[in-house]
């Protein structure tokens with residue numbers, strides 16, 4: 045479904061070698077229809093860069109990205125949006141705080157569609173949104189006309205999730221979308237995510253900093269380290285994975301990294 | 310007849326005159342403020358080209374009327390010129406990545422020469438005067454006055470009524486269009502772009518296009534106000550945009566202080582009222598012979614109001630800090 049082929053992304057390319065950041069180094073991943081992939085890796089290992097490469101936030105330094113065989117390597121960010129649903133780490137990022145819940149949902153409803161001079165609201169939409177918001181069980185169904193800026197972080201993330209999946213995307217991208225929430229809210233939002241993803245069978249890439257969640261959710265797990273994929277397992281193998289295995293991998297990879305540093309000297 | 314006579318008497322009263330002048334200019338300038346509102350509030354883009362776009366509207370309309378183009382057509386062409394000016398600023402910003410403030414200043418600076426050149430198309434000496442007179446009677450207000458003067462009003466009453474009616478009409482049209490437009494799919498996309506451009510792109514909105522479109526509309530309105538303003542005086546002046554940004558922001562802030570920003574309709578009404586209040590105050594300042602201080606007062610007012618949220622925040626975190634220190 046989505047093919048990431050030999051993608052390299054270097055930040056600060058114009059600066060000196062030690063200030064340059066190779067965020068992704070020749071990464072290739074093929075995402076299959078229906079995959080629910082969890083992505084883990086240390087800070088700065090390139091997880092967000094992977095997601096931003098897919099969504100077209102910046103141009104790549106090498107490699108290509110295809111969705112259903114269509115090359116979208118040079119497609120602008122707003123055009124790719126028609127394939128993607130995105131939820132960011134920062135709850136402020138995915139919604140317009142100055143606009144109402146209703147307006148935000150109406151914006152999301154037209155993702156990937158042509159926007160014209162039609163009136164932006166309909167009665168049917170509103171009824172549909174009320175039903176969907178009821179499903180969140182956060183009491184938001186009575187607050188449709190309130191500005192999103194008045195909501196709590198967890199409520200905002202739940203609304204963003206709803207927006208990202210309002211039109212079922214080909215691929216749902218979640219970048220540590222519960223990291224900024226308190227543990228209880230994080231759990232609620234994560235459960236909700238799992239519900240939506242499995243119910244609609246949405247192909248999903250979920251970055252998480254929590255190894256438990258990475259193991260618990262999804263059918264496939266990818267681990268990044270210094271811009272490389274160092275683990276990509278699925279099915280039974282993933283089911284049998286334990287935290288201990290992951291921790292060991294983490295240690296090994298950092299040993300490997302420091303070894304290579306020593307060798308360079 | 311008796312009603313007309315009493316209208317004439319009413320208009321002769323000085324204080325009413327002062328208020329009327331304020332309202333008259335306020336109604337025209339409210340169109341400018343609505344334009345400023347689009348760039349500053351909706352797009353969150355500090356577009357400084359206003360000071361060149363406003364006189365652009367005045368000069369385009371002025372020179373066209375000077376050459377006998379119908380006033381209504383001249384006014385509409387002035388709007389188009391303003392929209393083109395907005396495209397220039399927008400392209401400088403989105404394509405050449407020049408910061409918004411600088412893009413606006415570049416447009417404004419370039420427009421000064423263009424405006425002078427436009428007025429130079431007349432047979433008048435515009436270099437020393439920086440202005441060109443085409444006559445009140447040839448503009449929109451003058452033409453409307455011709456229509457109603459037959460009703461038996463005296464000249465000055467007809468002038469006042471014509472100015473009030475025609476500017477209120479334009480303002481009304483602008484109000485309705487804006488109210489509808491920013492509730493449409495495209496209008497909402499522009500608002501989203503100004504509010505959170507990253508989210509807008511994630512929702513499939515071409516943010517650069519929306520910035521361009523927003524600036525076009527904003528500047529078309531500002532040029533419209535310039536065109537009407539010049540026709541109210543019968544003169545186009547290349548310096549007529551001076552201080553316009555401060556006026557626009559002050560008017561927006563005054564309006565918001567009174568009405569708040571609860572609904573969009575209320576926001577539009579508050580902008581219009583704020584502008585009229587601003588020009589009433591300005592008339593008072595002229596009467597008291599202190600008008601030269603008004604811009605300074607407005608500038609200080611804007612600084613204070615913009616600083617209030619920051620000061621509040623700072624004092625809050627300071628309090629928090631003290632509490633923590635005590636614990």
Ligand SMILES: Nc1ncnc2c1ncn2[C@@H]1O[C@H](COP(=O)(O)OP(=O)(O)O)[C@@H](O)[C@H]1O
Nearest residue numbers: 055056065067086087088089090091092093094
């Ligand atoms: N916009 C940027 N400019 C410069 N360096 C960046 C930028 N974004 C990410 N990086 C660098 O690229 C590397 C990978 O970052 P990122 O993908 O954000 O990591 P993760 O999400 O796994 O924590 C890090 O070294 C980071 O400092």
Ligand SMILES: [Mg+2]
Nearest residue numbers: 091092093220
């Ligand atoms: Mg990250």
